[in-house]
Amino acid sequence: MPNKKTEELEGVAIRFTGDSGDGMQLTGTKFTESTALAGNDLATLPDYPAEIRAPAGTLAGVSGFQIHFSSKEISTPADQPDVLVAFNPAALRANIDDVRPGGMVIVNTDAFNDKALARAGYDEDPLPALRDRVKLVEIPLTRLNREALKDLNLSYRDADRSKNFFALGIMFWLYHRSMDPTLRWLESRFKGDIREANVRVLNAGYAFAETTEMFPVSYVIPSAKIQPGTYRNITGNTALAWGIAAAGTLNDCPVFLGAYPITPASDILHELARYRQFGVRTFQAEDEIAAISTAIGASFAGMLGVTTTSGPGFVLKQEALGLAVMTELPLVVVDVQRGGPSTGMPTKIEQGDLLMALYGRNSDCPVAILAPSSPGDCFHIMIEAFSLAVKYMTPVVVLSDGYLANSAEPWLIPDIASLRRSPVKHHTEISNFQPYERNPETLARPWAVPGTKGLEHRIGGLGKDEITGNVSYDPRNNERMIELRAEKVARIANDIPPIEVNGQDQGGLLLVGWGSTHGAIYAAVKEARENGLNVSNIHLRHLNPFPSNLADVLSRFDQILVPELNQGQLSRILRAEFLLPAVPMIKQQGQPFQISEILERIRAMLREEN
């Protein structure tokens, strides 16, 4: 065995890329699990095509998974990968321009034949030219993998399916990761030859990396100094589903989820369908409208009604959402935003639905709007959403997005006792019961549910009398009810913590973000401040109503920049609400912000100022 060197690094970003059939998401996920256990801070970004099986070997079919891990605090999957693993020419072509100059590129040379090169649009073999630009590691992966499996009775086709695990074995050795979680997973998931094949090639890849001359150095990334506690790795969709299940337990009220399959929200339905033991009832409805309608029906019946969807489905839900506003029932609507408009780019990232959430219904029809800022925050925001929905008898919209949904981070598992509990108490007082008589503090109407004697009443979408809720077309009453519903949502601000500035209290440039862009904005501001720039940031988790100190905070800064993955929706609202010259920073390419883009914009704005 050659005597190899070990080098310590602060952090690395690796991107696994291949055909959508090559198992890149799985490879990335398994590498992430071991990295989490190694105690590194990490962030991941899966990027895959919407087609289930796009034509093999084409640029359209390239699937990628990026993981950034470090011994320091990190907040994004990194702008540029340090290492690219490319399973075929198309994967190389689609990703090579992103690689950090001088970075490492590992390719499966067996896949670089004339046919595959042509399919990827290469006129000639790109590898020779690459050798000067990057550390190119050329591995005959397909052959090595077949070799490792030769005495198993597998066809080449079946054998080739496991070559991603050969590569995973290599990467485990290269970065000193434990293979145990993956081996355990294989043990529990597969049987017979398939299990044997995967275990064997994982070990073979590891042994290959250890002995080959191609890797003279392996790398150690020390564990990060992070807050003590028990951690796990979590994606936004899983955290969100768990937050829903938790809300049922914490509030002593069963959850009902009405949902219709839609990318990238379906995983929430899949996850919750497994938790019937929590009393969770999931209902796969016939369409998006039925999904929200069943959830509202369940809320009327006294459950915690929730529906989950993405942009095109959220459009369809707007009429029913209006009914939930009118009938003043608690309801949570999750929109996992995706690239649009129309069908758009279902697996890509965008924050394009803020204005729809605010204004998408007929007439003036306000709902509360929350947005989680990290995958783990999806858990906490759901608990908050249900609590507000019940306390204020109002629909609450939660705007997640495709980035939060699928990316993962280490998550400090919260102590159950520390979580907000708001046990549901349905109205039972019979004397003087009026369906629309409001709580003087919150303006919430009583939640009286079927089965409660003496509280029989009818609700619906027609204009209603201020107290009795009976149908009313009285002009003044109508305006008064519209004002009351708006005032009720505005009062939610009493339950929202004041916004805290990261950086300095006043002066200079303030970045205002919301949702999944938190990591990139935070990292850019951090770096800018380390370089002596006068910049701070706030991140809004509450978009309607805003935290009550927002106007005050905004007014203390000289310039306001609002980075958003849309055409400037939040900046438009800030300008309208606060009459401030908030400047939008726009990106709508189906990709998250890069730290460098934001940094550049910060520099430009501060230069103009001087």
Place this chain on the structure above:
Amino acid sequence: MADAAVNLTQKDFATDQDVRWCPGCGDYSILANVQRVMPEFGIPRENFVFISGIGCSSRFPYYMNTYGMHTIHGRAPAFAAGVKASRPELSVWVVTGDGDGLSIGGNHLLHAIRRNIDYQILLFNNRVYGLTKGQYSPTSRIGMKTKSTPDGSIDYPVDPIKFALGASATFVARTVDVDAKHLQQTLRRAHEHKGTAFVEILQNCPVFNDNEWIEVENKKTRSEAALVLEDGQPLVTGSKGQRRGIRIENGIPSVVKLGDEEDPVAAGVAVHNERHDSPAYAFALASLERPNFPIPIGVFRSVERPAYDEMLSNQVTQAIEKRGEGDLHALLHSGDTWTVE
């Protein structure tokens, strides 16, 4: 659910709201008869929920002193599904119309029925849009002249009974707004049924489509125009001198003239059976239309199959039995975790 201690009357089910249908509307009679049979079920009033969509018929919940929800156009079966799937112990009634249920809400009606959710769906069929003032509806006859079809409708109508049968309904019935006795009997049967009970109620809209069902509403013509379905009885209609029977061969119905004393079964007339496994027989019945045939009134089909809400509740119970009550701490710590000191 019947509770002997529950002693309610028709009046207990009326609200203080002014009923706002046009004078002479068939809905009045339907409302009165629904209020009339409710007390018989022995269910506390607070356990009834009436859910409607949009349209004349959908005002119904406002007039029932129970829990109720007037929802949005076409979606009542979905709202009601949420109520019933989460609270199976409630008695849930959906009230809809031909436009609400079969046009904008056709999809929800289809899926509610195929899921066999244990609730009643009352579809008031007046073959016209009333609330929007008189456009043709999906059940209107071809050629019907309305505001939106001045040259006559060129839309082929959908038949509610065939629609329900096509969606694998376990209970399908048809009754008439002004036939109090038959309407009440049909409501009783619908309530007894476990699973989705679909009831088409032929309803007159005197303002926009008067006399659409006059032949079966009018006592004089009814005996010939209507074929009253009774389980185990031959399909015979008409009074003395006009007796006719329905024969069904290879799924095709035909009319057989019968002598006053003639044995219909011997003459090949079909004997009504609500419980055929295949819906083909009920389908043949559903194809009987005026003027060539009498209109069948009564229960077309009534078969048993587990209801969605019941099966969902069973899954919840079984999950708790198998995995124990949900434990949040265990969930959050499931899979790989690590501890930072």
